[in-house]
Amino acid sequence: MINIFRGILRCMAFCCFFDCPVDAQSTSIPEMIWVKGGLFGLGDSTGNADEKPLHKVLLSDFYLAQTEITLLQFSTFVAETRYKTAAEQGNGSFIWDSLGWSIHEGINWRHDESGRKFRGHGLDRPVVHVTWQDAAEYCNWLSGRQGLKKVFEIRSDTVLIDLEADGYRLPTEAEWECAAAGGVGVTKPLFSGGNTLENLAWYSGNAQKRTQPVARKTPNPLGFYDLTGNVWEWCIDRYSTDFYKRSAGAKDPILLVGNQGVVLRGGSWHNNQSHCRITNRTSRYPDQRDGSIGFRIARRKK
Numbered sequence: 001m002i003n004i005f006r007g008i009l010r011c012m013a014f015c016c017f018f019d020c021p022v023d024a025q026s027t028s029i030p031e032m033i034w035v036k037g038g039l040f041g042l043g044d045s046t047g048n049a050d051e052k053p054l055h056k057v058l059l060s061d062f063y064l065a066q067t068e069i070t071l072l073q074f075s076t077f078v079a080e081t082r083y084k085t086a087a088e089q090g091n092g093s094f095i096w097d098s099l100g101w102s103i104h105e106g107i108n109w110r111h112d113e114s115g116r117k118f119r120g121h122g123l124d125r126p127v128v129h130v131t132w133q134d135a136a137e138y139c140n141w142l143s144g145r146q147g148l149k150k151v152f153e154i155r156s157d158t159v160l161i162d163l164e165a166d167g168y169r170l171p172t173e174a175e176w177e178c179a180a181a182g183g184v185g186v187t188k189p190l191f192s193g194g195n196t197l198e199n200l201a202w203y204s205g206n207a208q209k210r211t212q213p214v215a216r217k218t219p220n221p222l223g224f225y226d227l228t229g230n231v232w233e234w235c236i237d238r239y240s241t242d243f244y245k246r247s248a249g250a251k252d253p254i255l256l257v258g259n260q261g262v263v264l265r266g267g268s269w270h271n272n273q274s275h276c277r278i279t280n281r282t283s284r285y286p287d288q289r290d291g292s293i294g295f296r297i298a299r300r301k302k
Helices: 002-017 071-081 132-145 173-181
Strands: 032-035 038-042 055-059 062-065 093-097 100-104 152-154 159-161 232-238 262-265 282-284 298-300
Touching: 032 173, 038 173, 055 173, 062 173, 071 132, 132 152, 173 232, 173 262
Parallel strands: none
Antiparallel strands: 032 062, 038 055, 062 298, 093 100, 152 159, 232 262, 262 282
16 A cells, blocks of 8 residues: 555656646645754854854744655645746756856756756655745645645745744744754754764765755654755745854744845755754855755744
């Protein structure tokens, strides 16, 4: 029965690539894990400048997806909505080749990190070549399908965010780091699940220069996979080098304004161990897309 079900899902996604009808009610919904809130030590006293200072914040309970959103899950969204990603509407996306990262027309979520088109395979790998807004659109779609209030109001030139809505969204970077650390009240490891990277994550040392199927490495104590490595993950926050200096003692800290881009966390198949540390912070502009960026979803606990 399980093999038959998997076959049906693969056929659904295959049809999505070639624009044939799909039963959207049979979609694979991301599994969500509840994370208990409390006082959490955000940042690192010995890390990069933007990771300092290590400070306490108070987090509410929240849910986070067990894995990164997969190609199969994203294809179901596209099949139902006929949504066109930024890469499809614009000039493509960045792929990794012999020259490094370079943009190529025609590259979008249907392609892998090197620009090869998926044709009914690789459906359990994380979707890439998606922007922050593409991820927000996926969240709104899933909220609507489940009768939840949408978090994002997407307009032509701006995105409004309703943090009181019970629908799906991207995690705050504080939520992301808490889940990666294994929850509140624990000693924070270097990577999500421990201090030795090889068995925990796909990174430049073992990923063979490409994304890998989700949930193949050892999960962290809360049951999350790939919070370290595989693909960078969009957070909901804007990035600031000095935000941590202002967020000490805050409840559910979040930064929604700024011009330094949007936070990315976790490192990817392309990155070394230093970039994969769970306290490492980086950013991209929200319209950035390439073969190393994906996302996972969150929502607040009712």
